Amino acid sequence: MEIKLTLNGKAVTAHIEADTLLLDFVRARGCLSVKRGCETENCGLCTVLLDGKPILSCATLAARAAGHHVQTLEGLQEEAADFVGFIADQGAEQCGFCNPGFVMNTIALLRENPDPTDDEIRAYLAGNLCRCSGYEGQLRGIRAYLDSKKEG
Amino acid sequence: MLTIREYVRAKSLEEAYALAQKRNNVVLGGMGWLNLQKRNVGTAIDLCDLGLDAIEETETDYRVGAMVSLRAFEQHQGLQTLSQGAIAESLKGIVGVQFRNSATVGGSVYARFGFSDVTTILMALEAKVELYKAGVLTMEEFAALPRTQRDILVRIIIPKVRRSICYLSQRNTKTDIPVLTCAVVHREGETFAVVGACPRPAAIYPDGGVLAEGITEETARAFGGKVAAEAVFGSNSRSGADYRRKVAAVLVRRAALALKEQEG
Amino acid sequence: MENKHVSAAVRKKDAMQLLLGKPAFMEDVTPADALVVKVLRSPHAHALIEEINTDLAKKVEGIVAVYTYKDVPQRRFTLAGQTSPEPSPWDRLILDRRVRYVGDGVAIVAGETEKAVNTALRRIKVKYTVLEPVLDMHTALDHPVLVHPEEDWVSVIPVGADNKRNLVAQETTSDGDVEAVMADCDLTFTRTYHTKACQQAMMETFRTYTELDPYGRLHVVSSTQIVFHLRRIIANALDIPQSKVRVEKPRIGGGFGAKQTSVAEVYPAFVTWKTGRAARMVFSRAECQTSGCPRHEMEMTVKIGAMKDGHIRCIDLHTLSNTGAYSEHGPTTVGLSGHKSIPLYTGGLEAFRFSYDVVYTNVQAAGAYRGYGATQGIFAVESAVNELAEMLEMDPVALREKNILREGMVMPAYYGEKANACALDRCLTRAKEIFGWEEKWPVRDMGNGKVRSAGVAMAMQGSCISNVDIGSATVRLQEDGTYTLSIGAADMGTGCDTILSQIMAECMGCKLEDIAVFGADTDSSPYDSGSYASSTTYVTGKAVEKACTQLKANLCAIGAQMLGCTVEEVEFASTSVRKKDGSAEVSLADVANKTTIGNNTSAQVTATHCSPVSPPPYMVGMVEIELDKETGSVEVLDYKAVVDCGTPINPHLARIQAEGGIVQGIGMALSENVTYDEKGRITENNFFQYKIPTRLDMGKLQVEFEASYEPTGPFGAKSIGEVVINTPSPAIAQAVARATGVWHRTLPITPEKVLMGMEEA
Structure with a gap:
């Protein structure tokens, strides 16, 4: 079947199978930041924005995204660059495999709630697993970013 | 696959x-x-093109389209007020924000998962299920429908009734599926509990007069005991039946006492 | 002299690229049009393949090859990434006629698309003779059913293995007269503890790409911690010379030891070698959980002999370890259960005994997982010491202070090594302070059924495999005065590329950004055993130091020639080579340029290091929990840890190692379960069932360091990677016991076990 959608601001027309997952669709179009970490919607590595909302691309048919706006980290480099340095300053990126999903969902969090408490950060990012960092450094990084904005 | x-x-x-x-x-x-x-x-x-992703408010009800996401459901101001935050409380443990942005209210109800937080809270809110052919059913009637009856779930109708409600669940980890779900509702002098994830689907348990004298430590305990005795519990990888029975008594008691707190 | 780069909390060199999601991992950097490789897996725990018909599968459009046990080389090998000859017996074929666990390989399918391969997998017809499986590790030894009855099974190193007894390793070591000391103690008691086959659960599953290079050699791009061992394993498996194999690793999406075993590589390698086509295999999460290489399930029986005043005089530990269907890391992990738990009490011990059996069973083969046996042993010994504290009505910290290992002591239970650098006592003191032990140790009733309580545990690990594993580094001065650092160790997110660069920058006196670091590729990296056994900073770091010393000498020689003097008259001064009397110098840029013109002195040096000792890092962890006595729920509120890793080369990265390890440990303690049904199938076969901690499940963490100076390590460094996972289980078990009066000796401690345990008590 043929679908049309907007991927990182660019109009895309593509032939897909009915069961092509959005995750595989965007990876096949060069959005390699999007990762698969499980098959059970538990890890959050495949997070993309669909019409601005964070969703799991592993559990979304590409067909359903037809007519919608899909954004991956490839399309949000500047918004990400604004805060990821603070994560790097903690060393909390570690292996990096979960980073894109985590960064995407953090972008969504900060758009929705620009001044979250620590508990709000934990709750919003609960669906993003990380096995390396122990999460605390990610939290410190986000907190440092938020503090720097207040000071700046 | x-x-x-x-x-x-x-x-x-x-x-x-x-x-x-x-x-x-x-x-x-x-x-x-x-x-x-x-x-x-x-x-x-x-069903994404059928306009079923809206929550509409009428004089008497909230009408939640089948394609409304769990996230939109938990964030809806009117429903939050109506449920005193119980809807958000019931959904917060479902995996994560991204999952709840995709998962729909209709899908959660239609699947009739034994472990459903959504079913439990909707039963507590005395929601009705509107099916395309079969019309409007109570949650229990819907649950009893044979799975071979292949209808389309159009919307969930939540009556705007004044009630106090408290939702609690027991989970092995914070975002795992529940070992037990529980809601206790007080409405117009009646109190009932909904207990689910037993791991069978949720069911309603009236207080049967146990709370007639009002909610006290003793009557709440009696109510918990009564529900735990009446409900049928099973075992799965997350826990055994005995554990669920004990926790059901505790959650029902705690939720009842919390209601009393809420009502002041 | 103040260090400039060592002990600096700099960013990881690859941090920004990773955080911005740039292509870095195997699936990102290899061609997507490679053949898709998948393995048909056994539904039986133990069976013989009577017939296997692949005709229908081969006819599926897009299928390129289907292989069975009839097609593979008949020479046994091991998938364990260990220095050769491996202690793990050679008990594997790429595919075997006998399948030994649910998930064992039955056939390899390679095709153009995933759909074609999935279809073909369904069309392979297998007729099995189902055999009785050995599913209980307690009855495995000398069981009438043998997991490996084959005659060509080989144990190369004498580890006490005997395939005719389902035995993979057996040993007893001791010091002092155990019976006599026990008999003389005021108090002796015995307890048995049980830990499960927990999963590393790194976010990137096992995955490998293979192709033939322009020379017709097998080029392997794999998510691995062990490029050189992998080259040998693949060469052995395919029965080809190592010169025909090149292995490189891209960025790795986490390892934790999982990728110290060649779990995925042999399958696509075999396909590429047979077909000449590029191939790619990506494990699903379910495959990772059921056909991976988890922690060894262990049951440990600890006997402690002590005096009423808290003097611990004797520890007798027996470990039964379950290696599963294959031997990977079986003979070696078990040793750590005793050798890295008992020495913590060197201060008081007069005698110890440590014995073990490692058995084959028909479940998923175990492997290497952070902590590598020490985690299991420390859960047992630390729990037993905590139980002793309860029996003696002593504060467990005070009990430890009486008995612990202190700097300068010789450790009979640790191969007679001397603790040259040991701040364990200071860790204990500092942990008490930052945790607020005095306030938190008493159990506090919070109302509504909730109580708060605390627990403590200590841990140690090693810093390498002494006298065995080696690290190497190649350092080179570039034409423009910048450097390259080439290593065979594998940065799996830990930051070793950066840490080793920091060591080099310190040695050469250059800027960190002037070092380009590269690793690892068997064609271009110097030989390194790989990144495991906590060794990279300690061993490869020392190799970097050695290489820099030699490079400086070479550059001095070139500089002296340019200055027209003897090498004795000059010194290396970071940006120049100068005469010691200050009368003349040549800039490093000029020396660098000279290295490329009419020069016979190498500006590239490779150094290798192997350590005769393995200095332990130490740690103290303290946990505060809130336990719901009516539901059994345990919530970790606060985890404080103090670590002695020698000199932390990069304090931020060391801290993250500690925090990540603690959270993995919390998962092991509370939620990560592995159970089998009656057929030997694993229930927790995906992340829906196997619950690793989310950020809502771990409370608040705080990690501090108590530095010691290890004379054999680079700039005083020891290791940190593994020790950090060891304290949560015993500390949490103690906190639960304080709150409920029940000691949980089998992990994980689930809410159901807590509540039902209280009912029974």
Whole structure:
């Protein structure tokens, strides 16, 4: 079947199978930041924005995204660059495999709630697993970013 | 491994209904947990173009479209007020924000998962299920429908009734599926509990007069004991039946006492 | 002299690229049009393949090859990434006629698309003779059913293995007269503890790409911690010379030891070698959980002999370890259960005994997982010491202070090594302070059924495999005065590329950004055993130091020639080579340029290091929990840890190692379960069932360091990677016991076990 959608601001027309997952669709179009970490919607590595909302691309048919706006980290480099340095300053990126999903969902969090408490950060990012960092450094990084904005 | 041969965005409920009659066709909800199934789907029927992603308020009800996401459901101001935050409390442990942005209220109800927080809270809110053909049913009536009856879930209707409600769940980890779900509701002098994830689907347990004298430490305990004695519990990988029975008594008691607090 | 780069909390060199999601991992950097490789897996725990028909599978459009046990080389090998000859017996074929666990390989399918391969997998017809499986590790030894009855099974190193007894390793070591000391103690008691086959659960599953290079050699791009061992394993498996194999690793999406075993590589390698086509295999999460290489399930029986005043005089530990269907890391992990738990009490011990049996069973083969046996042993010994504290009505910290290992002591239970650098006592003191032990140790009733309580545990690990594993580094001065650092160790997110660069920058006196670091590729990296056994900073770091010393000498020689003097008259001064009397110098840029013109002195040096000792890092962890006595729920509120890793080369990265390890440990303690049904199938076969901690499940963490100076390590460094996972289980078990009066000796401690345990008590 043929679908049309907007991927990182660019109009895309593509032939897909009915069961092509959005995750595989965007990876096949060069959005390699999007990762698969499980098959059970538990890890959050495949997070993309669909019409601005964070969703799991592993559990979304590409067909359903037809007519919608899909954004991956490839399309949000500047918004990400604004805060990821603070994560790097903690060393909390570690292996990096979960980073894109985590960064995407953090972008969504900060758009929705620009001044979250620590508990709000934990709750919003609960669906993003990380096995390396122990999460605390990610939290410190986000907190440092938020503090720097207040000071700046 | 899930395979799908065709994908159709239904143009009308009638079209969706007609397609859904074939056994290997499936109506898509949010697709959450769909990957867990190993099946070959003929046609995946998507309701996303039917305007079912809205929450409408009438004089008497909130009408929650089948395609409303769990996230939109938990964030809706009116429903939050109506449920005193119990809806958000019931959904916060479901995986994560991204999952709840995809998962739909209709899909969660239609799947009739034994472990459903959504079913439990909707029963507590005395929600009704509107099916395209079968019409409006109570949650219990819907649960009792044979799975072979392939209807289309159109919306959930939540009556605007003044009530106090408290939702509690027991989970092995914070975002795991529940070992037990529980809501206690006080409305117009009546109190009842809903207990689910037993791991059977949720059911309603009236207080049967146990709380007639009001909610006290003793009567709440008696209510918990009564529900735990009446409900049927089973075992699965997350816990055994005995544990669920004990926790049911505790959660019902705590929720009842919390209601008393809320009501002051 | 103040260090400039060592002990600096700099960013990881690859941090920004990773955080911005740039292509870095195997699936990102290899061609997507490679053949898709998948393995048909056994539904039986133990069976013989009577017939296997692949005709229908081969006819599926897009299928390129289907292989069975009839097609593979008949020479046994091991998938364990260990220095050769491996202690793990050679008990594997790429595919075997006998399948030994649910998930064992039955056939390899390679095709153009995933769909074609999935279809073909369904069309392979297998007729099995189902055999009785050995599913209980307690009855495995000398069981009438043998997991490996084959005659060509080989144990190369004498580890006490005997395949005719389902035995993979057996040993007893001791010091002092155990019976006599026990008999003389005021108090002796015995307890048995049980830990499960927990999963590393790194976010990137096992995955490998293989192709033939322009020379017709097998080029392997794999998510691995062990490029050189992998080259040998693949060469052995395919029965080809190592010169025909090149292995490189891209960025790795986490390892934790999982990728110290060649779990995925042999399958696509075999396909590429047979077909000449590029191939790619990506494990699903379910495959990772059921056909991976988890922690060894262990049951440990600890006997402690002590005096009423808290003097611990004797520890007798027996470990039964379950290696599963294959031997990977079986003979070696078990040793750590005793050798890295008992020495913590060197201060008081007069005698110890440590014995073990490692058995084959028909479940998923175990492997290497952070902590590598020490985690299991420390859960047992630390729990037993905590139980002793309860019996003696002593504060467990005070009990430890009486008995612990202190700097300068010789450790009979640790191969007679001397603790040259040991701040364990200071860790204990500092942990008490920052945790607020005095306030938190008493159990506090919070109302509504909730109580708060605390627990403590200590841990140690090693810093390498002494006298065995080696690290190497190649350092080179570039034409423009910048450097390259080439290593065979594998940065799996830990930051070793950066840490080793920091060591080099310190040695050469250059800027960190002037070092380009590269690793690892068997064609271009110097030989390194790989990144495991906590060794990279300690061993490869020392190799970097050695290489820099030699490079400086070479550059001095070139500089002296340019200055027209003897090498004795000059010194290396970071940006120049100068005469010691200050009368003349040549800039490093000029020396660098000279290295490329008419020069016979190498500006590239490779150094290798192997350590005769393995200095332990130490740690103290303290946990505060809130336990719901009516539901059994345990919530970790606060985890404080103090670590002695020698000199932390990069304090931020060391801290993250500690925090990540603690959270993995919390998962092991509370939620990560592995159970089998009656057929030997694993229930927790995906992340829906196997619950690793989310950020809502771990409370608040705080990690501090108590530095010691290890004379044999680079700039005083020891290791940190593994020790950090060891304290949560015993500390949490103690906190639960304080709150409920029940000691949980089998992990994980689930809410159901807590509540039902209280009912029974």
